[in-house]
Amino acid sequence: xxxxxxxxxxxxxxxxxxxxxxxxxxxxxxxxxxxxxxxxxxxxxxxxxxxxxxxxxxxxxxxxxxxxxxxxxxxxxxxxxxxxxxxxxxxxxxxxxxxxxxxxxxxxxxxxxx
Amino acid sequence: xxxxxxxxxxxxxxxxxxxxxxxxxxxxxxxxxxxxxxxxxxxxxxxxxxxxxxxxxxxxxxxxxxxxxxxxxxxxxxxxxxxxxxxxxxxxxxxxxxxxxxxxxxxxxxxxxx
DNA sequence: TGACATATCTTGTGACGCAAGGTAACTTCG
DNA sequence: CGAAGTTACCTTGCGTCACAAGATATGTCA
Numbered sequence: 153x154x155x156x157x158x159x160x161x162x163x164x165x166x167x168x169x170x171x172x173x174x175x176x177x178x179x180x181x182x183x184x185x186x187x188x189x190x191x192x193x194x195x196x197x198x199x200x201x202x203x204x205x206x207x208x209x210x211x212x213x214x215x216x217x218x219x220x221x222x223x224x225x226x227x228x229x230x231x232x233x234x235x236x237x238x239x240x241x242x243x244x245x246x247x248x249x250x251x252x253x254x255x256x257x258x259x260x261x262x263x264x265x266x
Numbered sequence: 267x268x269x270x271x272x273x274x275x276x277x278x279x280x281x282x283x284x285x286x287x288x289x290x291x292x293x294x295x296x297x298x299x300x301x302x303x304x305x306x307x308x309x310x311x312x313x314x315x316x317x318x319x320x321x322x323x324x325x326x327x328x329x330x331x332x333x334x335x336x337x338x339x340x341x342x343x344x345x346x347x348x349x350x351x352x353x354x355x356x357x358x359x360x361x362x363x364x365x366x367x368x369x370x371x372x373x374x375x376x377x378x379x380x
Numbered sequence: 381t382g383a384c385a386t387a388t389c390t391t392g393t394g395a396c397g398c399a400a401g402g403t404a405a406c407t408t409c410g
Numbered sequence: 411c412g413a414a415g416t417t418a419c420c421t422t423g424c425g426t427c428a429c430a431a432g433a434t435a436t437g438t439c440a
Contacts, residue, residue: 162274179419181418193370201421202421223417239374248306276426280427317428338388
């Protein structure tokens with residue numbers, strides 16, 4: 153792919169996953185599907201699984217295997233206290249950053265559509 | 267560096283430069299300073315010059331050297347018609363993308379500060 | 381002349397999203 | 411039973427691009 157959007161996603165998908173986990177624990181494929189449903193935010197499994205690993209190693213999520221009689225084992229991820237702090241910090245950064253971009257492109261937007 | 271913000275900048279600085287040039291022609295260092303002044307959007311000369319080159323090769327900007335008696339030569343960049351189209355397309359992408367992110371992190375924002 | 385500021389450009393590095401491919405477990409159906 | 415399909419996990423290699431650091435050239439001023 154490597155469209156414009158792929159570049160935009162850099163540094164954003166991780167925090168988005170944290171945001172999902174801040175609501176409730178989820179397993180990998182579930183996250184893939186939800187990011188996909190959010191539009192503009194996916195990617196592929198090849199993005200999500202390594203990313204979950206990084207979040208885990210950073211201490212921002214914890215995980216546990218859940219075994220069931222009726223379904224194949226799933227690894228559920230849960231956000232940690234540190235993860236919540238990280239997410240809050242990202243929201244700050246994102247706010248400031250997107251605001252800066254919006255101001256710069258404001259004249260263009262006023263001119264054209266959208 | 268490689269802070270959160272460095273990642274966020276990916277794919278954004280180019281269009282931001284186009285947005286600046288859409289107002290008026292500018293030379294390299296001038297762009298560096300303006301991006302810096304916009305906050306969150308710089309980076310360093312090592313980002314801007316190669317980027318200007320890419321924009322040039324893509325046909326989104328043109329350039330001309332301006333020689334003066336009193337100042338050292340500057341290379342001024344100007345946005346092309348193609349560049350304006352590209353910029354408009356980016357504004358679209360950015361709109362959709364940032365909206366998707368905002369919706370995902372909305373619950374977190376509601377909870378915390380910002 | 382030498383020191384400094386202004387201006388351009390190059391090199392090497394590292395992060396990370398992605399496509400593609402690989403493995404295992406559970407279900408369904410002939 | 412066995413074969414096919416689905417769900418779920420994970421790994422490998424690649425390419426892009428922002429960045430720090432450094433190289434070079436020109437103009438000013440003491």
